[in-house]
Amino acid sequence: xxxxxxxxxxFIEHIIENDIAEGKHExxxxxRFPPEPNGYLHIGHAKSIxxxxxxxxxxxxxxxxxxDDTNPxxxxxxxxxxxxxxxxxxxxxxxxEFNASDYFDQLYDYAVKLxxxxxxxxxxxxxxxxxxxxxxxxxxxxxxxxxxxxxxENLDLFTRMKNGExxxxxxxxxxxxxxxxxxxxxxxxxxxxxxxxxxxKTGDKWNIYPMYDYAHGISDAIxxxxxxxxxxxxxxxxxxxxxxxxxxxTTHRPQQIEMSRLNITYTVMSKRKLMQLVNEKHVNGWxxxxxxTISGLRRRGYTPEAIRxxxxxxxxxxxxxxxxxxxxxxxxREDLNKKAPRFMGVLNPLKVVITNYPENQTExxxxxxxxxxxxxxxxxxxxxxxxxxxxxxFMEVAEKKWFRLAPGAEVxxxxxxxxxxxxxxxxxxxxxxxLRCTYDPASKGGNSPDGRKVKxxxxxxxxxxxxxxxxxxxxxxxxxxxxxxGEGDFKDLLNPDSMKVLTNTKLEPHMKTLTSGTSVQxxxxxxxxxxxxxxxxxxxxNRTVTLKDTWAKESKK
RNA sequence: AGACCCAUGGUGUAAUGGUAGCACUGCACAUUUUGGUUGUGUAUGUCUAGGUUCGAGUCCUGGUGGGUUUACCA
Numbered sequence: 001x002x003x004x005x006x007x008x009x010x011f012i013e014h015i016i017e018n019d020i021a022e023g024k025h026e027x028x029x030x031x032r033f034p035p036e037p038n039g040y041l042h043i044g045h046a047k048s049i050x051x052x053x054x055x056x057x058x059x060x061x062x063x064x065x066x067x068d069d070t071n072p073x074x075x076x077x078x079x080x081x082x083x084x085x086x087x088x089x090x091x092x093x094x095x096x097e098f099n100a101s102d103y104f105d106q107l108y109d110y111a112v113k114l115x116x117x118x119x120x121x122x123x124x125x126x127x128x129x130x131x132x133x134x135x136x137x138x139x140x141x142x143x144x145x146x147x148x149x150x151x152x153e154n155l156d157l158f159t160r161m162k163n164g165e166x167x168x169x170x171x172x173x174x175x176x177x178x179x180x181x182x183x184x185x186x187x188x189x190x191x192x193x194x195x196x197x198x199x200x201k202t203g204d205k206w207n208i209y210p211m212y213d214y215a216h217g218i219s220d221a222i223x224x225x226x227x228x229x230x231x232x233x234x235x236x237x238x239x240x241x242x243x244x245x246x247x248x249x250t251t252h253r254p255q256q257i258e259m260s261r262l263n264i265t266y267t268v269m270s271k272r273k274l275m276q277l278v279n280e281k282h283v284n285g286w287x288x289x290x291x292x293t294i295s296g297l298r299r300r301g302y303t304p305e306a307i308r309x310x311x312x313x314x315x316x317x318x319x320x321x322x323x324x325x326x327x328x329x330x331x332x333r334e335d336l337n338k339k340a341p342r343f344m345g346v347l348n349p350l351k352v353v354i355t356n357y358p359e360n361q362t363e364x365x366x367x368x369x370x371x372x373x374x375x376x377x378x379x380x381x382x383x384x385x386x387x388x389x390x391x392x393x394f395m396e397v398a399e400k401k402w403f404r405l406a407p408g409a410e411v412x413x414x415x416x417x418x419x420x421x422x423x424x425x426x427x428x429x430x431x432x433x434x435l436r437c438t439y440d441p442a443s444k445g446g447n448s449p450d451g452r453k454v455k456x457x458x459x460x461x462x463x464x465x466x467x468x469x470x471x472x473x474x475x476x477x478x479x480x481x482x483x484x485x486g487e488g489d490f491k492d493l494l495n496p497d498s499m500k501v502l503t504n505t506k507l508e509p510h511m512k513t514l515t516s517g518t519s520v521q522x523x524x525x526x527x528x529x530x531x532x533x534x535x536x537x538x539x540x541x542n543r544t545v546t547l548k549d550t551w552a553k554e555s556k557k
Numbered sequence: 558a559g560a561c562c563c564a565u566g567g568u569g570u571a572a573u574g575g576u577a578g579c580a581c582u583g584c585a586c587a588u589u590u591u592g593g594u595u596g597u598g599u600a601u602g603u604c605u606a607g608g609u610u611c612g613a614g615u616c617c618u619g620g621u622g623g624g625u626u627u628a629c630c631a
Contacts, residue, residue: 008571008579036631071630127629136627137559172629182560184627193629212631235562236626258562260624265568271631313580315570317563320624324568327581337594344591372594403592412590446590457590524591551592 010316012051012257016059016227025226025252029061032225033087033094034216036068037079037200039271040286040293041086043307043328044262050311051259052229053092064223065094069101070215072197080200082286086294091304096223100215101201103222107210108162110218110248111173111191115154119247120191121146122157123174130172133179134187140180141187147176161194164207168194173208177243185240189213217241221250228254231261232318259316265325266476266495267292268484282494283477289531289542290477290498300474301519301529301544303339306332325476329545336519336527336544341369341376344414344459345507345522345541347471349388351463352435354419357385362462365445367415381508383416386463388506390525393458394435396424401554403455405435411456414523418443418454459523466506469539471528473500505541512539519544 009017020027031052035045056063065087069075087094114120123146125133135141149157161171173192181187191214196207217240220228228241235258245253263269268277269292277283277291286293289300297307310331314323344367364380389405398406405411410420419437427433442449446457475498480486483493514520519529526546533540 010570034631038631068631074630123629125629130629131627134627139559141627169629174629184560187627190629195629209629211629216631232562233625234631236560239561260563313569315580317570319563319569321569324581327569330581333593342591368590371589371591401592414590454590456592459591521591521593524593526593547591547593549592554592 011318012055012227012229012259012316013058015257016055019226020059028224028226029056029059030064030224030226031056031061031229032064032066032220032223034066034068034100034219035083036071036074037076037083038071038074039079039275040082040295042269042271042274042291042293043264043297043310044269044292045086046090046294046307047262047311047314048229049087049090049092050308051316053087053094055227056095061226062095063092064096064098064225066098066100066219066223068212068216068219069099069199069201070210070212072195072199072209075200077200082295089298089304090294090307098219098223099201100210100219101199103215103219104202104206104210106222107215107218111158111210111214112155113248114175114191115158115173116151117247118151118176120154120173120175121149122154122161122171123147123188123190124171126169130190134184135179137182137184143179144174144188147188158192161192161208162206164196166194168196170194175214175240175244177240183236183239185213185236186243189240213237213240214244217244217254217256218248218250220254220256221245221252224252225254226252228256230256230258232258234258258318260318260321262314263320263322263482263484264292264328265322265481266478266483267325268478268490270484273484273490276491280491282491289472290474292477299531300542301336301527302328302332303335303519306335309335322482332545333527333548336521338372339370340519340521340527342367342371342521342523343508343511344381344461345469345471345505345511345525345528346388346390346459346461346466347473347502347505347522347525348391349504349506350391350394350432350435352387352389352419352437352460354385354387354439355422355436356438359385361385362465365415379510381415381510382462382465383413384462384464387413387460388463388466389413389435389458389460391432393456394421394424394432396432399555404458405437405456409456410454411458412443412446412454413460414457415446416444416460417441417446418448418452459525461506461508463506465509467509467512467539469505469507469511469541471502471505471541471543472531473502473543474498475500507539514539521547 123144133142172190174188177186179187192208238256287295287299362384367381369376394405417439419439423436425434478493479495483490516532527544528541531540
């Protein structure tokens with residue numbers, strides 16, 4: 001009998017299971033992901049998608065994608081397409097796709113109803129005056145002079161607002177709640193504003209647009225959403241969310257649940273800041289591999305599986321949190337380790353001549369494609385007299401615990417031979433330009449028949465067979481853990497070395513057939529994926545993440 | 558300042574009022590034809606003061622610390 005491990009529940013799952021046990025919401029679970037189409041999705045959104053989509057799946061419920069398009073000034077169809085694409089790529093299929101703008105007619109009717117029952121009025125205060133009248137948390141606000149306008153007059157004015165008779169900003173529709181409430185959102189919040197703007201979906205039909213608070217809760221109710229999950233800053237909006245649905249007596253009464261947003265070290269997570277990085281060209285677009293956007297992570301080589309795993313690991317709670325970037329790296333390494341085929345690629349080539357290897361000889365050596373997946377088989381890699389190895393694999397004077405190449409030292413060339421460094425050649429600047437080594441013909445394949453051990457194994461590539469490629473090495477986007485939290489401009493904290501382009505890397509010949517988007521491991525160096533900038537004659541790789549490097553840590557001591 | 562929310566190792570997250578666990582990170586060791594992977598071990602934690610209780614990380618009160626809120630953005 002298999003003992004199924006009972007996984008602990010997060011606080012939202014606790015709520016849902018209680019609700020189901022109590023028969024709330026007819027025991028249904030219906031979630032939604034409600035992005036505003038005014039930017040690209042980032043990893044924080046991924047967390048929300050995984051949560052909402054995952055909850056629906058787990059409790060046999062439904063999951064809606066709803067574009068929260070109530071502000072025609074910032075929203076664009078380009079973003080709509082990228083959002084659909086990103087959600088799908090992450091592995092979530094929504095049951096319904098809606099737009100808040102689908103409900104503009106109903107929303108309008110509800111507003112009329114609010115006016116009719118004396119719970120809303122048309123207000124002529126300017127934004128400055130509204131601010132003045134609102135008071136502050138310790139002092140109550142003042143009633144708008146229009147607060148007691150008659151229902152008839154409100155109805156007339158609201159109709160004329162809709163009909164476009166007034167210019168932008170002339171009037172707003174406000175809920176009539178309580179100007180003395182300690183919750184500022186209860187001090188007669190705006191419900192509608194006049195904006196004579198073209199809307200990407202409804203065109204020029206509307207001259208007035210609903211505010212978020214008004215549209216969101218009602219949209220949830222219309223769709224029969226049961227658990228409306230949002231972030232902590234909406235906590236104070238919840239009473240208004242409930243007031244609206246209760247006052248309007250909507251058929252469904254969804255419950256809003258707030259959780260903390262995702263923060264990760266060395267990056268920023270606000271759409272506004274990401275937009276700035278793009279617009280001011282600090283990065284090369286929304287899908288720059290250094291961006292925490294879903295499209296950026298995808299181009300960097302992150303897999304949907306890795307991102308989902310990460311979102312699972314960070315957990316759900318109501319506390320402020322700052323996730324260590326190494327957790328994201330862990331998730332992608334774990335996934336790619338299982339999947340990525342191995343190749344040998346030399347990032348910074350150092351020429352090696354095997355002096356006792358015949359001049360014109362070439363042989364094909366057998367190399368395993370993925371030690372984690374024996375079923376992936378093996379391939380042949382050409383070997384010849386002149387090779388490239390990694391510059392950092394040779395040290396003129398070996399330090400402690402160094403077991404790579406050094407004068408007189410013997411190492412293994414992976415899947416090839418043992419070689420011993422006999423001499424090295426420097427240029428006039430003292431830089432090592434070439435190594436002259438001898439090989440042990442008996443060690444073919446990488447083992448010596450006499451049982452002799454070597455500590456180091458190096459990757460290599462045959463000089464005459466190698467292909468040249470461009471490799472882009474990425475590092476953290478910012479120099480500090482919390483660029484958000486600094487005093488000055490967060491852009492001053494950008495890491496100037498976040499991208500390093502290598503144009504002369506040498507790869508084993510098989511790699512020329514790799515196509516855009518493919519992830520591979522460069523043995524000993526890391527995981528890389530083929531970038532979309534690749535052309536027939538120009539291969540470009542992005543480094544997704546390095547391998548864990550125990551030596552790098554050791555050498556720093 | 559008012560209201561609201563939050564407080565568990567370095568980080569994140571668990572624990573019907575009953576043995577504080579898991580993961581990442583760190584460190585050490587073993588294995589290894591990737592200084593990868595894998596395995597083993599180890600370090601560090603319930604903000605504070607009271608109260609309720611046989612028993613409190615959990616419930617109550619005060620304090621402290623952090624967050625949110627005062628847009629015709631979402």
